[in-house]
Amino acid sequence: MSWETVIGLEVHCELSTRTKLFCSCPNEFGAAPNTNVCPVCLGLPGSLPVLNERVVEFALRLGEALEFEVPAESIFARKNYFYPDMPKDYQVSQYEQPILVNGRLEVDGTAVGIHRAHLEEDTGKTAHISPTGRIHDAEYSLVDYNRAGVPLMEIVSEPEIRSSEQARSYVQELRATLEALGVSDVKMEEGSLRIDANVSLRPDGASEFGTKVEVKNMNSLRSLGRALDYEVERQRGLLEAGEAVVQETRHWDEGDGRTKGMRSKEEAFDYRYFPEPDLVPVRPTAEWRDRVRATMPELPAARRARLIAEWEIREDDARTLLASPEKIGLAEAAVALGAPAKRVANIVINTPDVSALSAGHLAELVALEGDGTISKTVSKQVLDKVLAGEGSPREIVEREGLANESDEGELASAVDAVVAGHPDEVAAYREGDEGKRKKIRGFLMGQLMKQTQGKADPQTLNRLLDDRLP
Amino acid sequence: MSERAFDIAAAVRAGERSARSVVDEHLAQVARVDGDVHAFLHVLGDEARAAADEIDRRVAAGEDPGPLAGVPVALKDNMCTRGIPTTCSSRILEGWRPPYDATVVDRIRAAGGIPIGKTNLDEFAMGSSTENSAFGATRNPWALDRVPGGSSGGSAAAVAAGMAPLGIGSDTGGSIRQPASLCGVVGVKPTYGRVSRYGLIAFASSLDQIGPFAGDVRDAALLLESIWGPDARDSTSIPTAPDPLVQEIDRGVEGLRVGVVGELTDVEGIDPEVRSAVEDAARLLEKAGATVDRASVPSTTYGLSAYYLIAPAEASSNLARYDGVRYGLRVDGPDVEGMNAATRAAGFGAEVKRRIMLGTYALSAGYYDAYYGKAQKVRTLIIDDFARAYERFDVLLSPTSPTTAFPIGAKTDDPLTMYLCDVCTIPVNLTGACAVSIPSGLDATGLPIGIQVMAPALGEAPMFRAAKALEDGFAFAATPALAGGAS
Amino acid sequence: MAPRITGDDVRHVAKLARLRIDDAEVDQFAGQLAAILDHAADIEALDIDDVPPTSHPVPFDNVLRADESGPCLDRDEVLAQAPHVEDGRFRVPRILDEAQ
């Protein structure tokens, strides 16, 4: 039998607000333990939450981007369960009335439905102290509440993803969108983007879903792909052996490359949600939504389309550029300085590390190529020196005498010498077919570049060569 | 009865009397009688004297310390006070010193008031007698073998016994009004959201409201005026500033439409003397120019049931945080779950555990709709019924408590009979509206009787006018014998 | 008639509520909770499916604060209240309920 993979993703994304969801403590990564805390995010008796306006604005931005419906009213609810990293032993989240419903994300030409997106508070961080570093050997744990109360958006897709590759593309596209919207740092490794997956298999053509397994703890796109591949194969193995898939939560173990079952407790699923009485409903007004709409940044798909059309570059090049905020930022800045976009994109894409390159230098380099001062071959040498911090392209060209030979007389005698020095090739050129001629011409050009140490303008050389070849 | 806050503040502001002498006299009264009454869990002797000296310095410098200048205020021990023990009368918070002050504490200080101590309560404000305290019961200053009511029994008793001219309580189902009634003082449950809950340790968040205790209606208005108003730290705080209140109270009741709520007066087990006090109240208001008629709010009969599902449900969540991790008691266990469970078993008293269990059950899978969900719908019914009644009436009357103070120990074995103490007060909390209890007189055994005046949300002004008219009419002037010393 | 609340119900709820209770308390709570719920039978019987629930007694919405940072607590003051502290953090006994 052949099986269809059914995947739904729950993405928890930390929002990059200045302050936490319900208090004015800084929302920052890496502070000394328990220093970014106040009565509210420590859940001290008597403290009360007040909602951060920007969090709602961020949600509305995502709503615009992913074509969500924005219900007239959304409310917060308490999700009750005990865990030491949760200061109140309940999480303020949204349950029956989330801020966003029914969105969609275009992934490689297919729309993936998004069931809902809701706001909730993050937990603190627990370090498990054990001789082996593994939680089940832990002797005790230490809790830091700096992260407690950091705003999270939980984005829940419909079970419409059909492969691990599509899951990765979905996350990549969602990540690019969140980043373009300026609502999150989307760093999976730092935990600002966390992904849980619901995975099931069903016989091809079936309309009923199979039993789903929740997979947690995937800390990179790579581990998401590996974990999903593993889990799909595990389930396929069970089903083909006539065994049942057990509904459970499984933990991805990066080191072992396996998903592992978690101990579940009978009461673990009774969260006793009820409306949070300490907060009032959020009702996004039309004016509020208009304001958000008016300040929407360009989204990844639109940006990609614009680069392909206006910069005349290929889709995969556009994706490569957009995958790196540094690269696309540099390219756009250089283009803004008047440099030809296509050439700029080409240089940026082919330069592995652009961190030492400024937009000004890049534009200058492309301008030197454009006005014939240097050839592309020399340009590459100049770029390497710029990256090594040896100065601006113009300074380097002048200092090292890398400008094209502009004396056509000198070039003409170099061409004469080369033609004279290779009579056999010239003869073969005369006789040869199109392919042969092209080859020989390339060889002669190579000889010329060698003689002129790459400083000659190729256009001029070509013209001179044309004059002399039959 | 003891001195009025209004007079003390006037004298202190005028430089006729030192705040320090006021504080010393009240601390002396605490020393004299609190061994018997046990209103206070923690007396702020040094802090209060230092605060008084500061008030006196400011007066001497020509500054006005505010409307509560030099007035000692007793704070229920569920209001957070920075660096000062705040226990909720629970072992689980014993020794906890909050790192912050409640908004109400800030405002009392800003108005020149002086916190003089933290008062006893039923643990986490769950109870109607102040017997459910881990640190011992409070006794009624009128009869030491009787309860002061609860849960704010400590603050009510402190005011009744002349240990503080003003007290702060919290009222979730009657916890200010019922002890005010049993102790013969004025107690106000303001409109939900009028007084910031920031720093009030939550019992049931959608019902809790802070309010004043005072010796008379004007003092109650003075304290309420000092503590209410918008607070950016409480999302449920009403965002509009209230109009001044003290200037309202003497406007009289001419033309005020008063309804006597049948369903809250003809309650099971009502004391005949309490019942006739309500009739007296109606007659007094009529004599003062109000129109009086019988009112009906049928669904209030479901109030108690709805309350005993909603309040425990919210409490079960609010009290989850007492888990032995961050503050308060910890009892060790083999793992974190065991530590949590052992800590909570040792730290909470029987009534608190009962309500946590009840509330957890009411919210649990399969029962939510039948219990918590249903109770919230009943809440809507009660709100609608009151709204209809307030089309015909400006204020409503009922007893505050069906009986006067009962003997200590009389109801501790049967939770349900204890819950029935709040049958007249609970509906107001469910609607979010306001109500006040004022003393009408003493019963045949010399125990105070209280009358409840209710008004719709934000109706404090007409409510206080009616309360003041009743106070003038009843002319209740008795004080418990042991209050005599303070003046 | 089956009891409204069984001992198993009580034990389950106590587990949810993280309360350690002994057998005597199980019986006691079973009786007391049943009595309170019996009293609430009056509202159980009401036919009010169409009535909307009230969870907030206040009618307003959109209470928001600007995204501006404010002061945090002093860590020493916070940790001074904790039962067990190590390395600037709150120390707790081992946590059992994660991956096997």
Ligand SMILES: [Mg+2]
């Ligand atoms: Mg979540």
Ligand SMILES: [Zn+2]
């Ligand atoms: Zn905070």
